[in-house]
Amino acid sequence: MRLYGVVGWKNAGKTGLMERLVTEITGRGFTVSTVKHAHHSFDVDHPGKDSFRHREAGASQVLLASRNRIALMHELRGAAEPTLDVLLTQLAPVDLVLVEGYKRDTHPKIEAHRAVTGNPLIAPNDPTVRAVASDTALQVDLPVFDLDDTKAIADFILQEAGL
Incomplete structure (x- = not known):
């Protein structure tokens, strides 16, 4: 499976970009799965x-199934959080897995950036960030896309992923 990440600080536009990318890439006929890392406790x-x-x-595990979807919940009960590599083994094969978060992992990524947040760019200090999608002009030594130019960002990711 090919893997590409979307990273950025809080409120940088990661989830909106992920949503638009899934729509754009599946609309081109590719199969896509997503992984989202949460830094807080959550419950589905x-x-x-x-x-x-x-x-x-x-x-330890509860599998909930219907004719529309299945959900497998796994309680860690004090065990260590599984790595991204371990989690990926749980996914069915697809053309591309888009990962939101996991900014410290080594897969290639695009950084979502909004100027209003005032946060510094991750890209200059992280060689796994291959491009930036921003709502403002930036001076970085990487490709920079308009945060809302989903088609161009999808083109870049698919080319990078070899699809």
Whole structure:
């Protein structure tokens, strides 16, 4: 599987860019999966639901299935967070996996950047960042795309990924 990341600081536009890229790339006939890293605790389940009750009772994994989707929840219960490489083994084969976050991993990435956040660029100090998508002109030694130019960003990623 080919892998490409979208990184950036909070409120830089990563999720919106990911969403637009998935739409653009799947619209071109490629299959795409995504991985999103969260730095905080999250829950995809709801108190009172059967699957929530199974987890609360101590189940290590709960598989929820219907004719529309499946969801596998795995409780770490104090174990170390799995690496991105380990998580990727859980995905079905696709043409491209887009990864939001995991900025310290070694896969190629594009950085989302919004000037209003006031955050510095990650790209100058990270050789895995191959381009920047920004809402402002930047002076960097990398390709810079308009943050809203999804087609050009998708073209770049697909070329970089060899698709």
